[in-house]
Amino acid sequence: MPFPRPPESCSSALSLWPLADKRPLIDAEWKPCLGLLVGALDTVLDSNARVTPFRILLQIPGSQTSWVVASGAAVEEVNKHWDWLVHNLLHSLSVFENKEDVASFVRGKVKGLIAEDVRGRQAAQEEDPEKFREALLKFELHFGLPSSEKLVTFYSCCCWKGRVPRQGFLYLSINHMSFYSFLLGKEVKFVIPWAEMTRLERVSTGLMTEAIRVSTRQRQREFSMFLNLDETFGVIGQLADIALRRLLDSGGLELDRVLQQPTRITKRxxxxxxxxxxxxxxxxxxxxxxxxxxxxxxxxTPHARCHTAGTLYTTDSYLCFSSREEGNCSLLVPLSEVLSIEKAESTSPLPNPVIVSVRTKKAFQLIDLPDRDELVESMNYRLRSLQWKQSMFRSRKDGKRKVVRVMSELIPVTFPHAGC
Structure with missing residues (x-):
């Protein structure tokens, strides 16, 4: 991407920067240590400012305002931006007679390139990048939400209005749920902010298959005909929960790192x-x-004298197992109680077995584990880290006990005589 930042206007104070190079239509300016005054002004006006030493400015003769279209930490980086401008942009500026039109064209071109790059990076994280890119363009076109509103995923579905279904697409973004339909010349679109959602439920009526009902204080919306209703319901619930947690952040709620950067939130x-x-x-x-x-x-499971199928969950400090049949078998093993996690010889009755030994001289046998080698290596890494932390804690605790014992031997203890 040739432009790491969108165009920004600069005040006339930026003319204090010494010029490193001046070229037709676009000026490349350099700000060394002599520009400390301007750097201080930038910091005062914007506490989050990150001033880069090299910038390419679009400057119109007779105007006191310049537009930053590229920046970099080294001359080489800025020169790459300039070369891109020469080959892809400057040759088309000769058709403009008005210099203000030139400035407007360059700003629009740079903003468009940045938007296209953002769409490409978002689409690359999805299973079908081309399909997601197309949906992203439609999402931006139909709803006109701020550019910071990141689309997470979208689903084909029907929105019911009474007994009439409207086939369209449901777009789920960071802060909104949006629906768009255009059928038989009639357009239907609406946007529901997550913060206004009061209830989310799965319903079933005689007129439709199982549907998702979204309630706000004003009205209810019902959506059905999803390819995977369970997944859609889960994603909607998670995004609504995320929006609520971000809303409560001002009250001191500690957020996950990903939630602090909404652009990193993806469907996966x-x-x-x-x-x-x-x-x-x-x-x-x-x-x-x-x-x-x-x-x-x-x-x-010894009590049943057989192996029980289910799912293994591993976390920072625990190994957990839940049977496929709810309530049949549940297992919770703290890693602090685990002595070893070892692979056993695989046989036809016991494929890919793993033995987990604990301090109570018992062991748990797991079989049918996919990617067993990677799983065991990962669990052993966390186990060794935890054991190392425990040994360091014990050594520090023993050291403190020794110091207390030595001090008690050095301090004399006297008792008053009787009658004093």
Missing amino acids: WVLEQAIREYALALFRLPRAEKLHEVAPCSVW
């Missing part, structure tokens, strides 16, 4: 977050626990 992350929330609630684990692996497997 939302689905992973849903699994994490489910695991923490199922095993009542601390909120700070991070979910690492989720793998189908079977565990040996």
